[in-house]
Amino acid sequence: MDEVTRIPVGGERPYDVLVGRDLLGALPGLLPGATRVAVLHAPPLKALADALGERLRAAGVEPLPIEVPDAESGKHIDVASACWDRLGAAGFTRTDAVVGVGGGAVTDLAGFVAACWLRGVRWVPVATSLLGMVDAAVGGKTGINTAAGKNLVGAFHPPVGVLADLATLDSLPAVDLAAGLAEVVKCGFIADPTILDLVEADPVAATDPRAAVSRELIERAIRVKADVVAGDLRESGLREVLNYGHTLAHAIEQHEGYRWRHGHAVAVGLVYAATLARLAGRLDAPTADRHRVTLTALGLPVSYPVDAWPQLLAAMRVDKKTRGSRLRFVVLDGLARPAMLEGPDDALLAAAYQEVASP
Ligand SMILES: NC(=O)c1ccc[n+]([C@@H]2O[C@H](COP(=O)([O-])OP(=O)(O)OC[C@H]3O[C@@H](n4cnc5c(N)ncnc54)[C@H](O)[C@@H]3O)[C@@H](O)[C@H]2O)c1
Numbered sequence: 001m002d003e004v005t006r007i008p009v010g011g012e013r014p015y016d017v018l019v020g021r022d023l024l025g026a027l028p029g030l031l032p033g034a035t036r037v038a039v040l041h042a043p044p045l046k047a048l049a050d051a052l053g054e055r056l057r058a059a060g061v062e063p064l065p066i067e068v069p070d071a072e073s074g075k076h077i078d079v080a081s082a083c084w085d086r087l088g089a090a091g092f093t094r095t096d097a098v099v100g101v102g103g104g105a106v107t108d109l110a111g112f113v114a115a116c117w118l119r120g121v122r123w124v125p126v127a128t129s130l131l132g133m134v135d136a137a138v139g140g141k142t143g144i145n146t147a148a149g150k151n152l153v154g155a156f157h158p159p160v161g162v163l164a165d166l167a168t169l170d171s172l173p174a175v176d177l178a179a180g181l182a183e184v185v186k187c188g189f190i191a192d193p194t195i196l197d198l199v200e201a202d203p204v205a206a207t208d209p210r211a212a213v214s215r216e217l218i219e220r221a222i223r224v225k226a227d228v229v230a231g232d233l234r235e236s237g238l239r240e241v242l243n244y245g246h247t248l249a250h251a252i253e254q255h256e257g258y259r260w261r262h263g264h265a266v267a268v269g270l271v272y273a274a275t276l277a278r279l280a281g282r283l284d285a286p287t288a289d290r291h292r293v294t295l296t297a298l299g300l301p302v303s304y305p306v307d308a309w310p311q312l313l314a315a316m317r318v319d320k321k322t323r324g325s326r327l328r329f330v331v332l333d334g335l336a337r338p339a340m341l342e343g344p345d346d347a348l349l350a351a352a353y354q355e356v357a358s359p
């Protein structure tokens with residue numbers, strides 16, 4: 001086994017994120033006493049899910065493979081309901097558990113299925129996308145989408161452990177590697193500017209999972225997230241910083257019928273949030289411009305069609321950070337100085353959008 005990094009996530013239900021290559025053998029040890037373990041996966045990860053099932057069987061645990069639709073199509077109440085039917089038919093009890101093998105969509109779904117079954121059973125995300133490793137699998141936010149918006153139904157339900165096996169990234173398409181880096185760059189802007197220096201020094205290496213810098217970026221981003229969620233699991237304040245760029249990003253995803261990659265929407269949303277902060281007099285122009293430059297160097301989108309604005313504004317009104325009719329945005333008062341912009345008026349919101357809009 002390659003060298004394993006263990007990153008603790010503190011709080012009321014602490015656990016570790018394991019980062020390394022070929023560490024899937026660690027799964028059975030995370031679920032002592034389980035009789036049955038459901039292994040949720042989408043079609044592209046079937047082989048890995050089967051391999052995990054064999055590991056569980058060898059440890060005396062009965063695996064229940066459940067194939068779900070890929071990507072955002074899996075984050076739907078009908079899919080969750082079908083999973084609960086399978087758990088019921090197999091007689092899952094409170095000592096049994098759920099594993100999600102895949103990108104953030106599958107682990108969000110798996111965590112949600114686990115959070116609701118018998119009001120909460122143990123679960124483990126086996127993150128196989130870069131975005132999943134640095135973000136979705138860490139922190140216990142689980143959920144599904146609805147027609148009205150992204151992740152509008154869900155639960156805070158921390159896993160008992162997270163596996164981030166870097167070997168799985170060898171098969172991840174380049175476009176998804178880059179999309180995951182949007183969340184890494186987010187962590188750079190809100191908390192760890194060294195991330196930005198590393199990405200800017202060699203954007204190509206940043207997207208190469210075999211490069212040493214890729215592992216350093218992954219571990220740095222996980223540490224940023226772990227530190228935040230340890231202090232505020234239920235997002236009563238501090239955790240909102242992780243939502244930097246997400247107010248517009250989620251509106252774009254909803255507008256696209258959840259066919260855009262989350263990381264792509266986040267890239268546009270980050271540039272928008274930086275522009276908003278600059279226009280509000282909160283952020284200096286060089287730091288705001290750095291968002292567009294760094295994300296562009298990674299091949300990520302930084303603009304969105306101008307005529308979508310009315311629908312995007314409507315979607316942003318049901319963002320989870322909104323209070324009553326007051327929109328709230330995570331902005332920067334400087335590098336690594338996240339803060340809230342409370343109740344910006346529609347003129348300011350539209351002016352910032354004009355700067356990210358494409359014809
Ligand atoms: N819970 C959280 O805190 C949190 C944080 C960030 C994002 N998210 C959610 O995560 C989702 C985005 O995650 P994502 O970017 O991983 O997208 P995704 O889960 O849709 O995966 C992208 C694609 O990559 C494929 N894939 C994954 N791993 C692979 C591998 N090793 N080899 C080949 N193909 C592989 C998937 O099957 C899918 O087709 C969104 O739904 C977002 O809302 C949740």
Ligand SMILES: O=C(O)C(=O)C[C@@H](O)[C@H](O)[C@H](O)COP(=O)(O)O
Nearest residue numbers: 135139141150151239242243246320
């Ligand atoms: O973990 C968090 O908190 C985040 O905000 C991380 C985001 O990257 C992630 O996309 C999350 O799912 C968004 O949460 P939501 O509550 O805005 O749906």
Ligand SMILES: [Zn+2]
Nearest residue numbers: 135183246266
């Ligand atoms: Zn995100």
